[in-house]
Amino acid sequence: MMLLETKKLSNIYDNNRGLQEASFSLRAGRILALVGGNGAGKSTLIRLLTGQEKQKSGEIIWHKPQAIRYMPDDVDFPSMLTATEILQLLASLKQIGKSEQEDVLRRVALWDVRKQRVKQFSKGMRQRLNLAQSLLGDGSLLILDEPTNGLDPFWIAELKKMMLEEKARGCTVIFSTHLLAFAEEVADDVLVLHEGEILISGDLKEILLQENSTSLENLWLKKLNL
Numbered sequence: 001m002m003l004l005e006t007k008k009l010s011n012i013y014d015n016n017r018g019l020q021e022a023s024f025s026l027r028a029g030r031i032l033a034l035v036g037g038n039g040a041g042k043s044t045l046i047r048l049l050t051g052q053e054k055q056k057s058g059e060i061i062w063h064k065p066q067a068i069r070y071m072p073d074d075v076d077f078p079s080m081l082t083a084t085e086i087l088q089l090l091a092s093l094k095q096i097g098k099s100e101q102e103d104v105l106r107r108v109a110l111w112d113v114r115k116q117r118v119k120q121f122s123k124g125m126r127q128r129l130n131l132a133q134s135l136l137g138d139g140s141l142l143i144l145d146e147p148t149n150g151l152d153p154f155w156i157a158e159l160k161k162m163m164l165e166e167k168a169r170g171c172t173v174i175f176s177t178h179l180l181a182f183a184e185e186v187a188d189d190v191l192v193l194h195e196g197e198i199l200i201s202g203d204l205k206e207i208l209l210q211e212n213s214t215s216l217e218n219l220w221l222k223k224l225n226l
């Protein structure tokens, strides 16, 4: 079943950069990786999908209304609050009870430090708290902007497990990353962006086969003539 389609979706900023006429579709229950270099347009696309920005032209067609859970890139939590307080605040907006808050804190192994102020957290711990808040609730679309940022190899592997668990529950996952090998391990579909335009989109395995590429990295380098 189709989840969403975009048609010539564009958001060009004053500096002439952003996202240009992006058209793609995504089926429900799939994991989609957004890949591309710095400034390719990944976060711009995510901001349009999450409704944080409105497109200048083109459209997003949602085939059914979606409750979205979202993990932003580079979140700035109030550093004087504890992990518990931050989750309480965010959970109250979604009307989510205490036991679920406790559950997500345990899932990201921040239970033992839940009463510490976030300013004492390492980057990876803050990123795990960011992940925890995105797991709250039962929105059937999970959007993760650079979720591996700051995570060590153990937590990257845990993140992968969590994403696959979400998929197994019937959730659709969209995530951006610079880690092409990670994208290849987790994703069903891929959208390769370059300077605001879609270079490649579709089923990852089919594309690698069609393009006679051994890996996503190999394909990416080939398409950019690197």
Ligand SMILES: Nc1ncnc2c1ncn2[C@@H]1O[C@H](COP(=O)(O)OP(=O)(O)OP(=O)(O)O)[C@@H](O)[C@H]1O
Residues within 6 Å of the ligand: 013, 014, 015, 017, 018, 019, 036, 037, 038, 039, 040, 041, 042, 043, 044, 045
């Ligand atoms: N608010 C803004 N105002 C002006 N230009 C912007 C704005 N947001 C993004 N851009 C420009 O749009 C382009 C795409 O940026 P975007 O953040 O979507 O890229 P990205 O693929 O997420 O990059 P990165 O991997 O570096 O996070 C960049 O050239 C960026 O400078």
